[in-house]
Amino acid sequence: MTDLQWETLDDEVAYACEGFDIVRERVRLPNGEETEFDHLSDAESVVVLPFTADGDVVVIDEWRQAVKRRNRGLPAGNVEGEEDLDAAVRRELREETGYRAGAVEHLTTMEPANGFSDAVFHYYVARDCEATAEQDLDYNESIDVETVAFDSLVAAAREGDLRDGRTAFGVVYYALFEAEFGTR
The missing domain is CATH 3.90.79.10 (Nucleoside Triphosphate Pyrophosphohydrolase)
Known part of the structure; x- marks a missing residue:
């Protein structure tokens, strides 16, 4: 089995509003490639x-x-x-x-x-x-x-x-x- 985990190199809130945030991360993939990943962040x-x-x-x-x-x-x-x-x-x-x-x-x-x-x-x-x-x-x-x-x-x-x-x-x-x- 390969290691599937991505490494987060940096993150920032790209957009914030009352209900949620959009987070932009700079990540390193298991193959070594670096890229960006955006996701919605919300409270539990x-x-x-x-x-x-x-x-x-x-x-x-x-x-x-x-x-x-x-x-x-x-x-x-x-x-x-x-x-x-x-x-x-x-x-x-x-x-x-x-x-x-x-x-x-x-x-x-x-x-x-x-x-x-x-x-x-x-x-x-x-x-x-x-x-x-x-x-x-x-x-x-x-x-x-x-x-x-x-x-x-x-x-x-x-x-x-x-x-x-x-x-x-x-x-x-x-x-x-x-x-x-x-x-x-």
Whole structure:
């Protein structure tokens, strides 16, 4: 086997904005050649699959400017500062939906696009969620909240109607491995 690791010789932020940075690196490839590599750098995020006590899922519908449409999704957001993941799950759920989680448990962690991004998504299941407050949205969030049957989300993923990738992954992953985590 060959050593596949690239050596980073230098890096700089080529572009920065509120949501992410574009990092430009000067790298040396395993064959000795030097080149540039650009990637999107983003904070770690949590994605929450929140179940009510009745077994429905709390979902959000949010405007997504990049694709110019309303999008069905799961509550999600960046981990802030030194915040632990469980706290980030509870905060994002409360801010985006006004719901409070009873118990939370880690489902899985993935790198959704590691060919061009260092993003990491930590998936959690939240149980016994109940509406306890008003939403506390960021200035640039437009979100409606509702509850739906889990099976309708699986059907939407199967039909190609659940277009948000992190949501579709979380729903399908849970559906595939749900026996390990208990009943819906």
